[in-house]
Amino acid sequence: MxxxxxxxxxxxxxxxxxxxxxRDWSLAELADRSGVSKAxxxxxxRGKTSPTAALLVRIASAFxxxxxxxxxxxxxxxxxxxxxxxxPTWRDPATGYVRRHLSPASDMxxxxxxxxxxxxxxxNFPAASYAFIKQQIWMISGRLDFTEGDIVHxxxxxxxxxxxxxxxxxxxxxxxxxxxxxxxxVRG
Numbered sequence: 001m002x003x004x005x006x007x008x009x010x011x012x013x014x015x016x017x018x019x020x021x022x023r024d025w026s027l028a029e030l031a032d033r034s035g036v037s038k039a040x041x042x043x044x045x046r047g048k049t050s051p052t053a054a055l056l057v058r059i060a061s062a063f064x065x066x067x068x069x070x071x072x073x074x075x076x077x078x079x080x081x082x083x084x085x086x087x088p089t090w091r092d093p094a095t096g097y098v099r100r101h102l103s104p105a106s107d108m109x110x111x112x113x114x115x116x117x118x119x120x121x122x123x124n125f126p127a128a129s130y131a132f133i134k135q136q137i138w139m140i141s142g143r144l145d146f147t148e149g150d151i152v153h154x155x156x157x158x159x160x161x162x163x164x165x166x167x168x169x170x171x172x173x174x175x176x177x178x179x180x181x182x183x184x185x186v187r188g
Contacts, residue, residue: 010047012056012090015074017045019063034062052094057129066133068111068185072101095121097171102182109187117144119175130166135185137161142179145172155181 020030027038035058043049053067060070071090082104089100095118102112117123137146137155144155149167173179
């Protein structure tokens with residue numbers, strides 16, 4: 001998994017550099033737009049660090065895209081079939097959560113992502129990360145306390161939640177086991 005995570009971090013860094021270059025932005029401009037320091041952006045672009053989900057969300061939002069879209073653009077090559085062994089998997093170094101992109105690259109606005117959040121782990125995302133998408137969460141196993149603004153949804157296996165208007169969100173695997181869930185999102 002470490003080699004896969006390192007390879008994907010390098011690929012993500014190259015994609016961030018490509019997205020920045022396409023927009024003719026300097027590191028300073030991306031830093032201003034994302035709130036991520038120039039030094040950290042440079043380290044990420046060179047593949048010298050594995051960025052956290054929180055950092056990637058801020059960078060993706062600066063580009064006007066979702067975290068999922070940024071990772072998909074970094075890794076996927078197209079085609080109608082994405083086999084299990086070819087699905088990009090990324091591990092957040094801060095929380096240990098594992099994110100697997102299930103959907104083949106296509107023009108379809110639907111993306112499927114499977115997330116495994118270790119017991120006790122918590123991940124926070126700002127409202128800006130949901131500005132361009134609509135999503136639903138379907139619980140596979142474990143328990144997930146999903147906070148959407150001021151509302152806490154306690155999800156158990158089989159539960160499906162459609163997210164409302166963009167707001168600050170928090171995913172917390174309340175244990176005792178990891179939370180395993182599917183995120184279906186539509187870009188729009």
